[in-house]
Amino acid sequence: MTDLKALARLVDDAARQATAIPQLTQSVPLTVEEAYAIQSLSLDRRYDRGERRVGTKMGLTSRAKMQQVGVSEMIWGRLTDAMRLEEGGALSLKSFVHPRAEPEIAFLLRRPLAGRVSAAEALSAVEAVAPAIEIIDSRYRNFAFTWADVVADNSSSSAFLVGGWHPASTDVANLGIVVSVDGRPVQIGSTAAILGHPLRSLVAAARLVESAGERLEEGSIILAGGATAAHPLAAGMHVRAETQAMGCVSFTVGE
Ligand code: OOG
Numbered sequence: 001m002t003d004l005k006a007l008a009r010l011v012d013d014a015a016r017q018a019t020a021i022p023q024l025t026q027s028v029p030l031t032v033e034e035a036y037a038i039q040s041l042s043l044d045r046r047y048d049r050g051e052r053r054v055g056t057k058m059g060l061t062s063r064a065k066m067q068q069v070g071v072s073e074m075i076w077g078r079l080t081d082a083m084r085l086e087e088g089g090a091l092s093l094k095s096f097v098h099p100r101a102e103p104e105i106a107f108l109l110r111r112p113l114a115g116r117v118s119a120a121e122a123l124s125a126v127e128a129v130a131p132a133i134e135i136i137d138s139r140y141r142n143f144a145f146t147w148a149d150v151v152a153d154n155s156s157s158s159a160f161l162v163g164g165w166h167p168a169s170t171d172v173a174n175l176g177i178v179v180s181v182d183g184r185p186v187q188i189g190s191t192a193a194i195l196g197h198p199l200r201s202l203v204a205a206a207r208l209v210e211s212a213g214e215r216l217e218e219g220s221i222i223l224a225g226g227a228t229a230a231h232p233l234a235a236g237m238h239v240r241a242e243t244q245a246m247g248c249v250s251f252t253v254g255e
């Protein structure tokens with residue numbers, strides 16, 4: 001039998017020590033269900049160290065993202081308080097293997113959401129929306145993985161920052177996004193790239209977490225998934241994402 005706990009320790013240690021590991025599926029075949037079990041067990045290790053769950057991230061919800069990593073299935077992961085970076089803050093490269101930044105939309109929930117819900121039901125559970133940046137970091141060598149590998153690695157979750165909150169009534173269907181590095185645009189896109197409408201990602205999140213026996217909690221943050229391909233980070237960069245009608249989110253990359 002596959003020792004899921006041992007694999008959870010492997011991905012957790014890799015994240016903690018910021019060292020790349022071979023893909024798990026190179027040594028053991030894994031189903032996606034087993035991969036989610038590994039993810040959950042690896043999060044237990046974080047909770048044991050005092051981290052607290054603050055939200056959920058959706059991944060591979062845009063074509064640009066699927067193409068960049070070569071996996072075309074939606075995935076989800078768990079966000080903790082230790083992953084949150086202050087807007088405008090500095091990211092230390094020491095804690096990451098090969099981080100990349102991607103522009104996202106964040107939802108803040110005012111009531112729990114789970115299972116099969118309509119877009120209208122999902123929207124009624126939203127307290128506020130904000131522009132966000134997710135910093136992903138695969139613990140696998142060369143940022144290369146299968147569907148099961150990335151799921152086991154908490155869907156590459158490593159850090160995120162959220163900009164100013166806007167009312168839930170803000171129309172986020174099709175807002176232009178420009179990601180720039182040191183003032184030079186590196187990615188241009190639209191929130192419409194996220195499943196045609198970021199709200200669909202929230203609907204999908206409610207369904208997916210329920211299959212893990214969870215719900216999206218009141219007060220938690222849901223990241224809808226990168227709207228563009230992710231941009232590799234290097235020391236000294238100033239990264240800024242500007243979302244039409246929602247404002248900017250930015251951070252700097254330290255040593
Ligand atoms: C997987 C995580 C995907 C997104 O927003 O699509 C993700 C990865 O790209 O490493 O966070």
Ligand code: MG
Pocket residue numbers: 057058059102104134136223225226
């Ligand atoms: Mg993401």
